[in-house]
Amino acid sequence: MSSDIHALSGAYALDALDSDERSEFEKHLADCPICRAEVDSLREAAAGLADLTETTPPPGLRERVLADAAVVRPLPPLVDRNRRRRRWRALLAVAAAVVLIAGGVAWHPWDRPSSPASLSAVGRVQHAPDAQRTTQTLPDGGTVTVYRSASLDKAAVVVKDLAALPDGKVYEMWLQDAKGSMAPAGVVPAGVSSAEMVLDGPAAAAVGAGVTVEPAGGSRTPTSDPVALLAFGSA
Template sequence: MSSDIHALSGAYALDALDADERAEFERHLVGCDACRTEVDSLREAAAELGHLIEATPPAGLRERVLADAAVVRPLPPAIAAVDRRRRRRPLTALIAAAAAVLLVGGGVAWHPWDRSSEPTTVTAADRVLHAPDTQRTGTVTLPHGGSVTVYRSVSLDKAAVVVKDLPDLPDGEVYQMWLQDSRGAMAPAGIVGKGVATARMVLDGPASAAVGAGMTVEPAGGSSQPTSAPVALLSFTDA
């Protein structure tokens, strides 16, 4: 693992991290706006490059790309508020994005990070977190520790929650998520697994019309309506 986790944004955008690195970087990504911006910009650049005219790669290109990748040190994103529309991507970001182009020759597409024995899995929660129209609520710290952040994509009609370091509950109690409508009514949206301290999950139910999300402590198995005051209440309208 890199000593500077910010430097992994390019490799993460290209799905070039191993499982342990990806998991650690995703935990970092939840709380780092700069890295989320960097990852989004790299993926946008890679998508644009994917529309370039297809051509047969010259002989030896794959070997040269892999050799260069072994010695080029990626730069971390600048940890500062930036205007993405005006920000100029650093040269290393363009190099990383260029590596995402499919080199098509003889009908075979090749990715420089291809690891056929280790397919990359994009979860449903990943799709919500990284959708172009995703809104991110503020992060709420629970009274006894741990935090909750909710993401919503109107285009996907889905919301996802990211929980970190949730304290254990007594036997017979669970954390339950809710989606709140414009009248303030709460609809059950899923239960955080017992003993799960840090995780991400897609909330049940349509989210595009919701104005917020909440978390309560409920009896095991969950409830049809909240039976206690929310330990976290997050607003989409302020996101």
Template structure:
């Protein structure tokens, strides 16, 4: 196996490993208390997300969101996990992927101009002394690297290889609140890019990404393509 076996905890939690990978990870899982706890936590998060009910936004709310989108600046996300005195870098599709269905490909819609992404905010998170870093695969193709700094209070995600989506869909980012509910945290254009997540990252338990209708959703309406857990800040 070419990647850190610990990074497969997310894929195992959502039954996304093939036979040989699953067998190898289960042998590891029987002896790794850290992975046992992480698998339990991810299954809990997956269950919470799968219980989300799609609610169509009112015309007024949709208009307000679309009108304000050009002024919104994303905030930074986090992802690095320290276990038994050492930091592990985890894959979200291999570490916190909550997977199942995903989207088809075609042209991508950019919810905001790229100039609105605050690189200075991203740099502050990525260079912070307490930054946590987690790499994750995305169900359907592509990869993400998540960064979170408790001292900065923000999280950042960088992506590569995401499939383009129809104009009617967007990749939406989420932060998991302390009560385990999911808060919208911005959008992620397909292709290599860097985005600062909006919202409170300091207390977030994790982050994820789903495919949503253009304009975004108040709550996840599809199975996450990737879900990552943050170490406690």
């Protein structure tokens, strides 16, 4: 076992070890609670990047990172140069993730756009090339924003700061067709004031979406006047 086995935790968390290193480290991991805790925290930090706000990196960031990487003095592991290089690339990525999370901001390196596979179900509707967006502010100050993509045949809703409802009541979403009929499209969980979800049912032919207050569990047809009614543009 190499003397720097503890230093492998970052590279292990990012799956940057070769098979021999991985086998050696996993044997060590079984008996080292400190390394297990570090691996878990690094994996959690990396996963948390997807939930943070995106912003443009400051000018010169790439050059500073590369310059710093060139002068970093690594620990002297008993491994070959290629292994050491892979490890430090992995540790640098983890360190960047931790710094960005601590600051509450994340961005894609060198302004690279997100791939569709990295988006949530709601995000895929929001970022579809033909996505339409319409927002309504409610009298109590809450907002309802609906996104519709005809190419995906999907709609998604983001609600914020909805007024509290009496016990046994929930907000229910609806999709409206060209004849004015309302089809149930999902229920905001009871007691939740802010949420986002993809609406049930085909959305390409819908002309709008609505929100009503319904008994817990939802209704098959609206039983109240709409709290919000939002029209889509032409599909």
